[in-house]
Amino acid sequence: MTELTAFSFRPGASLLHGLDVRFKLVFLVIISLASLKAAPLALCVLTFVLIGVIIDIRLPIKVIFKELRYFLILLLFVFIARMLTTPGSSLIQFKAVSVTLEGVYGGILVCWRLVIIIMIGLSFVATTRPSEIKAAIQWFLNPFPFIPAKRVATMMSLVIRFMPVILDQAKETADAQRARGVENRKNPVYRLRKLVIPLMRRTFESADKLAVAMEARCYSENRTDPGLSSGIRDWIALFAVICLCIIIIKI
Amino acid sequence: MCDHMNIIEIENLGHRFSDGTLGLDNINLTIKEGAFVIIGGQNGSGKTTLLRHLNGLLLPNTGTIRLAGIPVSQNLARSRQIVGMVFQDSDSQIVGETVYDDVAFGPENLRLDRRQVKRRVSDALKAVGLIALADQRPHLLSGGEKRRLTIAGILAMEPKVLVFDEPFSDLDYPGVRQLLKQIFALHKAGHTILVATHDLEKVIAHADHLVIMKDGKVVRDGLPGEMVKGVEAFGVREPFDSRPGMEVKS
Numbered sequence: 001m002t003e004l005t006a007f008s009f010r011p012g013a014s015l016l017h018g019l020d021v022r023f024k025l026v027f028l029v030i031i032s033l034a035s036l037k038a039a040p041l042a043l044c045v046l047t048f049v050l051i052g053v054i055i056d057i058r059l060p061i062k063v064i065f066k067e068l069r070y071f072l073i074l075l076l077f078v079f080i081a082r083m084l085t086t087p088g089s090s091l092i093q094f095k096a097v098s099v100t101l102e103g104v105y106g107g108i109l110v111c112w113r114l115v116i117i118i119m120i121g122l123s124f125v126a127t128t129r130p131s132e133i134k135a136a137i138q139w140f141l142n143p144f145p146f147i148p149a150k151r152v153a154t155m156m157s158l159v160i161r162f163m164p165v166i167l168d169q170a171k172e173t174a175d176a177q178r179a180r181g182v183e184n185r186k187n188p189v190y191r192l193r194k195l196v197i198p199l200m201r202r203t204f205e206s207a208d209k210l211a212v213a214m215e216a217r218c219y220s221e222n223r224t225d226p227g228l229s230s231g232i233r234d235w236i237a238l239f240a241v242i243c244l245c246i247i248i249i250k251i
Numbered sequence: 252m253c254d255h256m257n258i259i260e261i262e263n264l265g266h267r268f269s270d271g272t273l274g275l276d277n278i279n280l281t282i283k284e285g286a287f288v289i290i291g292g293q294n295g296s297g298k299t300t301l302l303r304h305l306n307g308l309l310l311p312n313t314g315t316i317r318l319a320g321i322p323v324s325q326n327l328a329r330s331r332q333i334v335g336m337v338f339q340d341s342d343s344q345i346v347g348e349t350v351y352d353d354v355a356f357g358p359e360n361l362r363l364d365r366r367q368v369k370r371r372v373s374d375a376l377k378a379v380g381l382i383a384l385a386d387q388r389p390h391l392l393s394g395g396e397k398r399r400l401t402i403a404g405i406l407a408m409e410p411k412v413l414v415f416d417e418p419f420s421d422l423d424y425p426g427v428r429q430l431l432k433q434i435f436a437l438h439k440a441g442h443t444i445l446v447a448t449h450d451l452e453k454v455i456a457h458a459d460h461l462v463i464m465k466d467g468k469v470v471r472d473g474l475p476g477e478m479v480k481g482v483e484a485f486g487v488r489e490p491f492d493s494r495p496g497m498e499v500k501s
Binding site: 008009011129130131134157158160161164165168206207209210212213214215216217218219220222223224227 | 331335340343345346347360386
């Protein structure tokens with residue numbers, strides 16, 4: 001589960017911690033979209049802004065890079081694929097494979113944007129309580145008459161809560177099967193079947209227990225509404241973010 | 252009205268499961284307000300089935316259960332508020348993404364306003380000593396902390412009766428001791444406590460009422476000191492102290 005701990009709320013008193021979650025969600029979307037359009041100079045500007053934000057939040061950068069190492073490997077693959085497949089003037093030629101200048105440039109740009117988007121997401125998640133995210137999504141879904149916003153919000157929070165539990169159970173089941181030599185079976189379908197069926201059964205059993213426990217605590221969809229409040233600070237931040245996005249797109 | 256009014260009155264309670272097996276057979280039981288009751292019995296004796304009738308998670312086929320004079324089935328929401336239930340498996344009853352959110356779940360269901368929710372959550376977390384972990388994710392808590400979190404989640408609903416179903420399973424020794432201390436403190440604070448367990452030894456010294464169940468029937472019902480002799484016939488281990496004729500203590 002350690003792979004997912006980077007994306008978790010960290011209490012603090014930074015600027016981002018103080019902003020209304022609905023605004024932050026909007027920022028997340030528009031900055032991410034703007035960064036897809038950004039040229040290298042704009043990416044530099046965005047990177048500096050982000051570094052400022054991350055320092056303000058006091059994210060433990062070292063820990064985060066360690067936890068995101070698998071993602072960095074993925075980025076490396078993206079970079080290599082981009083480098084080898086983009087046509088253009090070749091830098092290195094080895095038999096049929098050639099590394100092009102345009103490929104290297106394009107690869108760096110794509111990876112840079114992905115890192116920025118991940119960092120924006122991370123800053124958002126690190127400064128926002130899951131319950132607030134849930135409340136914001138409920139708020140955004142409320143105007144749609146055909147979506148049961150409260151039910152969606154409850155489902156979301158249960159997913160966040162039970163993901164690690166289910167992953168732990170999967171690991172336990174896999175370990176127990178390894179202890180009985182499942183690795184000697186080479187057929188992946190057989191192994192998957194033997195893993196998934198007990199895991200599913202256990203998950204459904206926990207779901208049953210969960211439903212009873214929720215009932216015992218008077219669960220109904222008619223609950224206290226989540227407390228969301230916005231102030232002048234949020235509107236100033238919105239103005240600043242829109243300016244930033246215009247700069248990013250225009251540079 | 253007498254000193255201790257009956258908070259729970261069970262009359263001729265019978266329950267048959269949908270597959271036809273008999274879960275509870277003609278149970279009659281009264282529990283006084285502020286009592287500390289142990290419900291003993293081996294696995295499958297009907298303890299959990301009985302407890303689930305107290306807040307209407309299961310409804311009886313025959314008989315009635317009254318909470319402070321009013322039948323459970325008449326107002327399920329009220330019953331669930333009066334009888335708080337801590338289940339055996341902590342992991343499948345913690346619903347919040349953080350400790351705070353989990354404790355807030357109950358009060359939010361009662362549609363209290365934000366300020367009241369906050370007060371109740373912090374009171375409940377203080378009562379179980381988890382206030383410092385309010386922002387922690389439940390997944391990262393120890394077994395004992397998880398159990399205490401489930402208690403806080405119930406306390407936030409301000410129940411009169413606290414029901415524990417096999418509370419000591421899966422806990423290490425420090426976890427058991429801390430939980431016992433917690434339960435005793437809650438009893439002292441005026442809650443009526445019901446503990447269902449197959450291990451009488453841990454709690455019997457503090458109890459003032461012992462009920463033993465077997466095959467869906469109540470086979471013993473009275474003072475622990477008098478009732479504990481010979482319980483092994485019902486699949487429950489007799490506490491060590493009681494065997495050589497000593498007085499039962501923890």
